[in-house]
Amino acid sequence: MELQITLAIVVIVVLMLLLLRQRIRAGRTQLVLRPLSGYSSLKQQVAQAIETGSKLHISIGQAGLIGPDSATSIAATQIVNSLAKEGCANGTPPLVTVGEGTLLPLAQTQIRAAYENADRIDEFDTHQAVFVASESDSMAYAGGVATEIFQNKIASNVLAGRFNEEVAIMAEAGTRKQVEQVIGSNNPIALAVATAVTDNILIGEELLVAGAYLESKPVQLASVQLQDILRWVIVLAIIALAIIEMFT
Incomplete structure (x- = not known):
């Protein structure tokens, strides 16, 4: 029954x-979607990256595609998919960093698909998505992401996925780089850190509607x-x- x-x-x-x-x-x-500053800021940052010839940095956390936080990671990859389409079409592909093995091939596939959609597949490089560190060492992951932020010409720092207190290191790198930041997570600890850094925050289920806000x-x-x-x-x-x- x-x-x-x-x-x-x-x-x-x-x-x-x-x-x-x-x-x-x-x-x-x-359908009129409720305004969310995080998604409004993302659209502006994509335009800014295209104008300045810079990249968006997107870090999608350390939760795999199987597990209690899988929905958050899938939502984060939707953000990668949406932003990669615009960036790759204009010669400014995003730099994606991941901290879990199953996320790397997915991020690479999405960037490749964006290039194919823009008929620029010859510009695809697997190093546009970077595996930084295992999910078992969150501080090494945060340090690696911070290094990528400092070493690359980026217009924005987007942190979307499952993070803990290590998000403070990555957000601080974005602050020192003096770039706009968007932070989204399902973890209250990460969100508490985010509120001290930026007003562009995506809280919990707001991540799950990324496709509706970015692609409609x-x-x-x-x-x-x-x-x-x-x-x-x-x-x-x-x-x-x-x-x-x-x-x-």
């Missing part, structure tokens, strides 16, 4: 997603709208259950 209920919920959610995507694509639904494809916008609908359904269900408990 529980399996049937779960399958029914999955089917309903998928159908709702397809319906919302179709309505957005047809222009029957206009119908399916991405539909997923954001569906999340809002499901939140209200859950809230109303909790209230209804509380009322029922009061009178029974």
Whole structure:
């Protein structure tokens, strides 16, 4: 019985997603996303990097694609994918640093795909995505990322993924380099450090909607709208259950 209920919920959610995507694509639904300073700043920094011929540095943390923080890493790679498309098309590819083995080939694949999409595949270099240090040594990772920031001509420092207190070292490197910074994480410790460095912060689930904010494809916008609908359904269900408990 529980399996049937779960399958029914999955089917309903998928159908709702397809319906919302179709309505957005047809222009029957206009979705206005809540302004987030982190994504607004990212768009400005991409333009600045193109104008100055500099790179965006993007560090996507130390959480692999399998594990409790995998959703955060996948969301961070979506940021790489979106920013790489614009950067590679204009000759300013991002410099991506990773601290977990499974993230490296994914980052390289996304940069390569961006070059292919821009018909500039001959400019692709595997060293545009760098494995810095193992997830078992966060301080070595932070030190390696800081070194990359200092040694390269970058226009912005983007830290998006699973970080801990070592984010302070990477953020300090960006501050000394005097570049704009965007920091996003699902870890309260990293976010506490970020608030002392920049106003451009992406908190928890705000990372998960990167595609909707940076690319605005119908399916991405539909997923954001569906999340809002499901939140209200859950809230109303909790209230209804509380009322029922009061009178029974």
